Amino acid sequence: MRPAWATFGQDGFHRDWDYTRRVLITLLVIGLAYFLWLISDILLLIFAAILLAVLLSFLADLMTRYTPVPRRWSLSVTVVLVAALVIGFLGLFGAQIGGQITQVVEKLPEAINAAAARLNISNATERIEEALASGSGRLLSRLAGLGSSVVGALANLVLVVVAAIYLAADPTLYRRGAIQLLPPSQHDxxxxxxxxxxxxxxxxxxxxxxxxxxxxxxxxxxxxxxxxxxxxxxxxxxxxxxxxxxxxxxxxxxxxxxxxxxxxxxxxxxxxxxxxxxxxxxxxxxxxxxxxxxxxxxxxxxxxxxxxxxxxxxxxxxxxxxxxxxxxxxxxxxxxxxxxxxxxxxxxxxxxxxxxxxxxxxxxxx
Structure with a gap:
């Protein structure tokens, strides 16, 4: 027969271990949530790449179904056709659209003045120019920040497009890699x-x-x-x-x-x-x-x-x-x-x- 102190000590050890394990799991969950929050922008880019990959894969499947193009070439042909359509659109209509947007920009001061005059506000563009001149230093810094933001946005766009092509090329590879993080009973x-x-x-x-x-x-x-x-x-x-x-x-x-x-x-x-x-x-x-x-x-x-x-x-x-x-x-x-x-x-x-x-x-x- 085991002594009472031995049984009490073993039960106390199990209680302490259960409490410690719960604390560790809680800390792990909090740390994981904080890590996901830190990389939230990257997660959004990943989702954008998945969204674009879904579209490319759908177009590739349609090509395989209704054309003699084999499946292994359908995605490449789809990417080339989409790129050609975008480039062709910009080439054919870019100059016309760009000219119209330029006209919009040129007429904008006059439009602002006319719209402001109907609200009994005179010389609206001059007031805007004076406000911009008074804060020219801050404006330059903001423009610099805007420029860096534009460059960053273009870099993110290229990253999303390239990642989407890789995801659409072999989705099974990435799907299997993702489900390996979960128990086998949940894979299906x-x-x-x-x-x-x-x-x-x-x-x-x-x-x-x-x-x-x-x-x-x-x-x-x-x-x-x-x-x-x-x-x-x-x-x-x-x-x-x-x-x-x-x-x-x-x-x-x-x-x-x-x-x-x-x-x-x-x-x-x-x-x-x-x-x-x-x-x-x-x-x-x-x-x-x-x-x-x-x-x-x-x-x-x-x-x-x-x-x-x-x-x-x-x-x-x-x-x-x-x-x-x-x-x-x-x-x-x-x-x-x-x-x-x-x-x-x-x-x-x-x-x-x-x-x-x-x-x-x-x-x-x-």
Whole structure:
């Protein structure tokens, strides 16, 4: 029979070890969260590369399906064709668009003065120049910072494009490397979640691209009909800014409204009518029709996602807020709502995944 002091000492040792282990695990989790926060900008770039890789892979699959190009060459041909289209667009239309944007810049002081005069503000551009001159030192430092930011943004863009090509070339390699960090029993679930997330991002990106194109074309035609200068440039601004829901259309309409106010009140009224009509058409007809087979997020979720990701990650977070939300929604529905809670829920993009509309095992099935 063991002495009582021996049993007490062993139990006390186990209690101390359990407490120490919990403290170590807590510290490890806190340290990991802090490390992820430090590299959050890099994680956003990685997500941007994954988003672009999904698009390139989708185009390569379409090429393999509908052309005689073999699978091993489809990605290379896709990258070359996309690069050729971008270069061709810039070559054919770059000079024209650049000329119209130059006209916008040249007419901007006059437009500012005219718009300010209607608000009983005289010599608005001179006041702006005086304010800039008084803070010229700070302005130069800010311009220098802006220049470095532009260079950094271009470097990040090149990094994202190159990384996306590597990811699209051999996605299996990186998928297997990622799931090695998790227990083997979870590999199938994580791979299925990756497949569905990729399909959902593909559907969302395709729908958003179509929406941006339609909004850009409709805006350019409306601005041309109203009589605004440089309608093509203003239409491109409206289409590109429409990538960010809610906030983007407002920012895209500001240049058009400035030039409309500089012309006359009638032009301003018709421009405002055109902007509101296009956005109502986009929000109530175009987007619901295009996204009904893609990813449909509740409007309030999208709005709060833009605010939260913008506050946490800055401008890049604003641009990636919606695809990030789509990915998080897929992971939460598949890995938490289904796997942990055992609830039935529809998951966008699941019908096109390799497993079809496969429902993951619930806790009772395991």
């Amino acid at each position: 679930r994580i791979l299925d979640a990756m497949d569905v997330s990729g399909n959902a991002l593909r559907l969302w990106f395709g729908g958003q691209l179509v929406t941006m194109t339609l909004v850009g074309v409709a805006s350019a035609l409306a601005y041309w009909w109203v009589g605004l200068p440089s309608p093509v440039a203003l239409g491109i601004i409206a289409g590109v800014t429409n990538f960010v829901p809610y906030l983007g259309p407002i920012m895209g309409a500001i240049p058009a409204m400035v030039f409309a106010l500089a012309t006359d009140l009638t032009t301003a009224m018709w421009t405002l009518v055109a902007v509101v009509a296009i956005q109502q058409l986009e929000g109530n007809v175009i987007t619901p029709f295009i996204q009904q087979r893609a990813v449909s997020l509740p409007p309030a979720v999208v709005l709060f996602a833009i605010v939260v990701f913008g506050l946490v990650f800055g401008l890049l977070g604003v641009f990636l807020a919606v695809p990030l939300t789509v990915t998080l929604m897929i992971l939460v529905k598949k890995l938490w709502v289904r796997q942990v809670l055992g609830e039935e829920t529809t998951v966008p993009g699941e019908a096109d995944s390799p497993g079809g509309r496969r429902r993951g095992p619930t806790p009772t099935e395991e």
